[in-house]
Amino acid sequence: MANTGKITVIGGGLAGCEAAWQAAQRGVGVTLVEMKPLTFSPAHEMAQLGELVCSNSLRSNAVDSAAGLLKEEMRLLDSLVMRAADRTAVPAGKALAVDRQRFAAQLTAAIESHPLITVCRQEAVRIPETTDGPVILAAGPLLSGPLAEHLRTLTGDAHLAFYDAIAPIVDADSLDLEVIYRKSRWDEEGPGDYLNCPMDREQYERFVGLFGTAQTVPLHAFEDPKYFEGCLPIEVMAARGLETLRYGPMKPVGLAHPVTGELAYAVVQLRMENREGTAYNLVGFQTKLTYPEQQRIFRTIPGLERAVFLRLGSIHRNTFVCAPRVLDASLQLHRCPGLFIAGQLSGVEGYIESAAMGLLAGGNAARMALGEEVAIPPADTAHGALICHLMASDPAHFQPSNVNFGLFPPLAGRKIPRKMRGQVRAEQALQRIRQWRRLFSEDQEEGSSSSLNPQ
Template sequence: MTYQIHIIGGGLAGSEAAWQLAEAGVRVRLSEMRGVEGTPAHHTDLLAELVCSNSFRSDDPEHNAVGLLHAEMRKLGSVILRCADAHRVPAGSALAVDREGFAVAVTQAIESHPNIELVRERIDALPEGHAIIATGPLTAAGLAEAIRSETGEEALAFFDAIAPIVHRELIDMDLAWFQSRWNKGDGHDYINCPMSKDEYLAFHAALLAGEKGEFREWERDTPYFEGCMPIEVMAERGVDTLRYGPMKPVGLDDPRTGRWPYAVVQLRQDNALGTLWNMVGFQTKLKHAEQVRVFRTIPGLQNAEFARLGGLHRNTFIQSPKLLDGTLRLRARPNIRFAGQITGCEGYVESAAIGLLAGRFAAAELAGTTLAPPPPETALGALLGHITGGATAETYQPMNVNFGLFPPLDVRSKKADRKGLMAARAREALATWAA
């Protein structure tokens, strides 16, 4: 097939960009390295494989910015949200998916589209024609060097950590129980493993003492991203840090005592069958043997078997506010757009959202028209604004979508009403822009 645009990278952003272009009648060549060469984090060659959590986070469009982003993407025909909805698993008010079913669905959608040619190949040079680079945080060395050579900028970097997954059948439900915090959801969305004060202190000490993976020379000065901090690094910040973070017991009543435990480890369903559950917030750089030893000290997980242990990999992103224009084009090479985590957005949904916008911007350009960026009052516009101009290159850091990126309201409102008013304003602004 003779293609009009070349997309490099078949993750969430690349798949979404390809879909948006193909639906607009543009012929796409989508190059994905996996299938020829693997990465330190992926386990399959499926498109849009989820390598960390299986959660797309909150699906509440009225009170949460990422839930609002979900809603906006659904209105714009997102293939990622369509497949996520089709493979949803219980997670309270969050959107979590059966990760294999989701990735298979995205792969099948892309492979079967008549306007998309999926090619398994590694690309090491910047394309000459219209292109979107969506290679994500694990961009191959050759292409990363080509980007650095073209821009004259060193890519920033941070570490991202992967949480373990355990087999449901070996969780001791005499100690653990089903409950969503504050009883949201259907009551069976999370498994909770309680800890007494003594158990928690012993666990905290074991995390600090556990043997960690060694860093390579070039990784040692790389900062962590706050939104995906390894559990043992959080533990180093203070003895109570975990109890006020991923091990927070608030809103969870232990049925054996009728009270909140001192601390709690939550597990969230990871596949449609309910046979695999991931440890929420337990991304880690502990060595594998240490993970098994330390995590089996958690009440309810003393006999746990792990379908996947945690891991750590280096993520890279470009200084987007300095390098990209308002429609994600590389200023030095306007034929090339960037999308996804390599732009410095953080999160599955955010990556796909920037892929959606890159695809739509490119489709309009190829049609000889101009698509204005979505209004900053929308979740899409707020996220795009942060990437392309909302921060200085010197202080730019990966960011999840949040209401702090939105313009302030023109009217005074109670704090409790603010998010609802911002969501209503966003819906109106998106409807006008989409029309």
């Protein structure tokens, strides 16, 4: 594998690992700077690269959904994150969820064993000059103070911030399986991949009422809570009205009891956290309640009366740049050509979206290091739709977004039934990404010799 050019990647999360992999697979030398285990952010605890700090779910794996389509495009573009996710998947119905320990181990082994990647375990307090080669900042939404201030200086614009909450995890052995039943939403056959805690109306209304007087972790005086609508704390949703949770994470639709056929008034779902099934995540129960309040309130859920919490929920601040104001379509900073912003810092939300921005930044940084033009994905692909969101959003009201079909250009031609639109979009997008891959990944297959450690 020829070693031509070099780049620096700051941050060893999903975006940083993906960016480093993409560049190295193109024959470009990479220095990956990661502060763990010397320093940890408030939300991290593992020394390994690619740590998942919130849910272990990467959302839908169905290709006719926007999230599933993005994953399939990433697979076609030789995504390291998708290789690791597919090899460490745990049962989760139509979603792709992973064993987070094995997932991080896979990513770490692949990055550390790549002949063109050097992992430097130290905290970056400044962004390197791009005169020595392109730089990819993928330090994540919790990047350290000095680095954040340096980025603020380079952008010439204040950061925007919102707050992302983490859901609790419970020990499977502490669950009451005489009350809880196994079923995936709408699945009529098979045992199902989710555990379901049913509530009648009285139980539900009593449960929602508990949030009214519950204590939450106070924010610092300088913090202004701007919650991401796709990941609201459970208590924030409860405060929006009595029925809000029944139309959100506690929706009972499609979850009739497999034996009695009874449909509960509301349902709390638990998703397998690891491959062994010894731990379960409370789906949609991200929270900023104090630890004692979490245990008090969540143990009123039927089947969780004696729950042992392996991890309680918490909240942390996320930071991102105002992409439509400071970035170009290749994710380079306008004021500093050669500096790419990847991951959640770029203004996307979600594990896979962050990794996808790392994939694009890594590939284009490598192209730049090799003296080639950057390549922008077509707008009617999932990758391109995310780039369009970053570029075309109103800067005055910019907020991060998960991938969704609302970001895509309108479907042209004949009128397509609503149920078929996802499939049609997927077929078109995958055809387009295969064509674009020849440009974006040219010479990659010829130069690539490293493979993901299957252990």
